Amino acid sequence: MLVDLLLENKKAIIKHWTDLTIDTYPPEGGSFMRKQKDPFANPVGAAITNGAEAIFDWVMSGSKDYSPDVVRRLDDIVRIRAVQQFSASDALGFIFLLKKCLRESIPEKMMNDQHLVGELLRLESRVDSLALTSFDIYMKCREKLFEMRAMEIRNRTSRILERACMKYGAPHDW
Amino acid sequence: MDLHDLPKPKDLMDIDLNKPPETGWMNNPSVFKDGTYSYPAAGKNLKILGMPNPRQWAPTDEDWKLPENWQEIILKGMKERLEKYRSFRLFMDICVRCGACADKCHFFIGSGDPKNMPVLRAELIRSVYRNDFTLLGKMLGRFGGGRELTIDVLKEWFYYFFQCTECRRCSVFCPYGIDTAEVTMIGRELLNLVGLNINWVIEPVANCYRFGNHLGIPPHGLIDMWEFMADDVEDITGIKVNLPVNKKGAEILFVTPSGDYFADPGTYTCMGYMMLFHELGLDYTWSTYASEGGNFGLFTSHEMIKRLNAKIYAEAKRLGVKWILGGECGHMWRVVHQYMETMNGPADFLEEPVSPITGTKFENAKQTKMVHITEFTSDLIKNGKLKLDPSRNDKIIATYHDSCNPARAAGLLEEPRYVIKNVVNNFYEMPENTIREQTFCCGGGAGLGNDENIEMRMRGAFPRASALNHVVAKHDVNRLLCMCAIDRATLTALTHYWAPDVTVGGIHELVANALVMTGEKERTLDLRGEPLGDEEEDE
Numbered sequence: 001m002l003v004d005l006l007l008e009n010k011k012a013i014i015k016h017w018t019d020l021t022i023d024t025y026p027p028e029g030g031s032f033m034r035k036q037k038d039p040f041a042n043p044v045g046a047a048i049t050n051g052a053e054a055i056f057d058w059v060m061s062g063s064k065d066y067s068p069d070v071v072r073r074l075d076d077i078v079r080i081r082a083v084q085q086f087s088a089s090d091a092l093g094f095i096f097l098l099k100k101c102l103r104e105s106i107p108e109k110m111m112n113d114q115h116l117v118g119e120l121l122r123l124e125s126r127v128d129s130l131a132l133t134s135f136d137i138y139m140k141c142r143e144k145l146f147e148m149r150a151m152e153i154r155n156r157t158s159r160i161l162e163r164a165c166m167k168y169g170a171p172h173d174w
Numbered sequence: 175m176d177l178h179d180l181p182k183p184k185d186l187m188d189i190d191l192n193k194p195p196e197t198g199w200m201n202n203p204s205v206f207k208d209g210t211y212s213y214p215a216a217g218k219n220l221k222i223l224g225m226p227n228p229r230q231w232a233p234t235d236e237d238w239k240l241p242e243n244w245q246e247i248i249l250k251g252m253k254e255r256l257e258k259y260r261s262f263r264l265f266m267d268i269c270v271r272c273g274a275c276a277d278k279c280h281f282f283i284g285s286g287d288p289k290n291m292p293v294l295r296a297e298l299i300r301s302v303y304r305n306d307f308t309l310l311g312k313m314l315g316r317f318g319g320g321r322e323l324t325i326d327v328l329k330e331w332f333y334y335f336f337q338c339t340e341c342r343r344c345s346v347f348c349p350y351g352i353d354t355a356e357v358t359m360i361g362r363e364l365l366n367l368v369g370l371n372i373n374w375v376i377e378p379v380a381n382c383y384r385f386g387n388h389l390g391i392p393p394h395g396l397i398d399m400w401e402f403m404a405d406d407v408e409d410i411t412g413i414k415v416n417l418p419v420n421k422k423g424a425e426i427l428f429v430t431p432s433g434d435y436f437a438d439p440g441t442y443t444c445m446g447y448m449m450l451f452h453e454l455g456l457d458y459t460w461s462t463y464a465s466e467g468g469n470f471g472l473f474t475s476h477e478m479i480k481r482l483n484a485k486i487y488a489e490a491k492r493l494g495v496k497w498i499l500g501g502e503c504g505h506m507w508r509v510v511h512q513y514m515e516t517m518n519g520p521a522d523f524l525e526e527p528v529s530p531i532t533g534t535k536f537e538n539a540k541q542t543k544m545v546h547i548t549e550f551t552s553d554l555i556k557n558g559k560l561k562l563d564p565s566r567n568d569k570i571i572a573t574y575h576d577s578c579n580p581a582r583a584a585g586l587l588e589e590p591r592y593v594i595k596n597v598v599n600n601f602y603e604m605p606e607n608t609i610r611e612q613t614f615c616c617g618g619g620a621g622l623g624n625d626e627n628i629e630m631r632m633r634g635a636f637p638r639a640s641a642l643n644h645v646v647a648k649h650d651v652n653r654l655l656c657m658c659a660i661d662r663a664t665l666t667a668l669t670h671y672w673a674p675d676v677t678v679g680g681i682h683e684l685v686a687n688a689l690v691m692t693g694e695k696e697r698t699l700d701l702r703g704e705p706l707g708d709e710e711e712d713e
Contacts, residue, residue, distance in 0.1 A: 028286075
């Protein structure tokens with residue numbers, strides 16, 4: 001079974017995936033994210049590391065539904081990358097890097113085994129579905145940013161407007 | 175399934191996420207991505223202040239419409255400041271690039287951008303210092319870490335000096351005591367010389383300069399707002415609070431940030447002050463002239479700090495008060511604590527502050543004559559002068575964000591905690607390396623809390639949010655308390671994005687909720703107009 005083989009290499013695959021994801025940051029930032037183990041001193045590194053394991057486990061699990069944990073972990077990473085210096089594709093590209101890690105952990109000679117390749121495709125589809133979910137999360141984050149901009153402009157003077165509306169008899173409920 | 179057409183693994187594996195350039199930091203020009211920079215100052219505001227080069231421009235323009243001799247202006251400005259401020263020359267000279275500060279900045283932690291490392295941010299200006307002001311730099315040039323001041327360097331300064339919130343977390347870790355916030359302050363002063371500034375700083379400065387407060391509200395507008403709040407207090411408590419304004423001969427002048435007059439949730443803190451002072455029968459006054467504690471001059475130049483701060487002593491003198499009490503503000507306390515007395519003092523017309531209720535002498539404020547509200551309130555509580563019912567805050571599970579300036583610049587660590595613990599039953603601290611002296615910035619201080627800069631703010635806010643989410647998960651925390659008007663605005667955005675179940679508020683909002691007032695009606699609502707307990711909520 002391919003899953004068994006991959007699970008045997010779980011630690012190496014997760015490390016590889018984490019490394020590739022962290023490589024999307026400038027080298028100095030990446031080196032810090034790898035080294036600092038305190039999650040409060042290095043929350044980005046912690047989100048990536050913890051998220052990678054939970055997401056990998058879900059891909060391997062075969063479970064049809066998302067567990068709340070996997071969605072939360074995915075959200076943790078995407079929410080961060082949605083406000084960093086990435087284009088949308090770069091922000092979400094880290095999901096597809098998991099495919100690269102899975103493939104590279106399979107000895108090349110085994111890739112001639114049709115059954116195994118079929119299994120790999122099935123796993124990769126699971127990664128694809130995660131990518132779509134990530135896209136939803138990403139869009140929600142971006143929409144929230146714009147909503148926040150509007151909210152801030154409104155809140156800044158909310159009391160003045162409320163007062164003015166009351167004074168001149170205009171409706172003042174938002 | 176026909177697998178022959180599938181690309182070989184190798185073909186598919188070559189995923190390139192546009193790796194960042196691997197050229198040295200000196201050669202990477204800044205990219206002004208929307209959401210990561212602030213809009214420039216409007217020309218009209220610079221004109222009001224008599225500041226150089228008022229014009230219309232945008233950071234994304236190729237041509238920033240600088241004066242022709244901009245290099246000369248900046249280098250001359252640098253020379254003047256190196257001579258005038260010994261600290262600046264020292265900070266330029268003594269950094270050994272040990273890296274202790276490198277990973278302490280919330281913007282670096284949240285972005286991974288090396289130019290947000292405090293050491294490298296300072297190096298942006300230090301490289302020019304080496305090139306033009308040191309013999310070694312003049313001889314060795316780039317080899318010795320020197321760099322010519324080009325237009326790309328100037329643009330980089332603008333980008334990164336307006337990506338520092340001057341929170342001073344990095345300086346806590348510097349073995350030499352280098353205060354990178356001061357480097358940023360000088361960096362901004364130099365940028366101002368050629369008309370490079372942001373509107374979110376300069377407009378409040380221009381408003382303050384003419385009206386005394388950030389939004390430019392004239393005296394009658396302020397009185398109207400305060401009365402409006404007093405009406406809300408009356409609805410909730412049944413008590414019409416005393417509201418003295420510009421009262422000559424009052425014992426105490428009260429100064430607080432104007433952000434709390436107009437924007438929720440700051441308004442609730444402001445209502446809290448009114449209730450507390452009324453209950454104490456304090457002989458105090460609000461002022462329509464010293465109507466702003468905040469001082470965005472701190473984010474502009476030393477000269478501007480002095481210009482805007484002057485109104486506080488001037489008003490204290492005009493009204494003939496004995497001493498000054500200050501509200502929950504952040505950077506106002508850095509100005510009060512570190513600059514006010516030397517810039518605009520001596521305040522020899524004032525008396526050493528003594529609490530009229532407890533008789534406590536605030537010896538720490540002997541020089542400035544200005545006392546922080548949490549010092550004042552914690553003293554009241556310690557002496558048993560307030561009747562408090564903390565159970566009125568029982569639906570609140572609170573944590574406390576040490577606002578950078580009161581914590582790091584003024585050392586106010588225990589007083590706010592003492593007050594909080596006496597007015598709320600459920601209080602939990604965030605992890606140790608994210609509070610007190612090591613507190614993480616909200617990501618929006620020093621004039622960066624504007625909406626166009628929202629992406630950068632969220633990056634900077636993430637370390638604080640991550641610590642907050644820890645106590646949310648562990649203790650169901652639902653209120654983030656803070657002691658700064660900028661915090662109350664920017665943390666609201668932080669929680670909206672990173673921790674949506676948490677609300678933000680000031681300390682005196684909770685004090686006033688818990689305060690049992692003489693002659694009050696039965697309290698069913700908190701200051702937000704929401705039911706006090708969960709039970710009422712269910713009904």
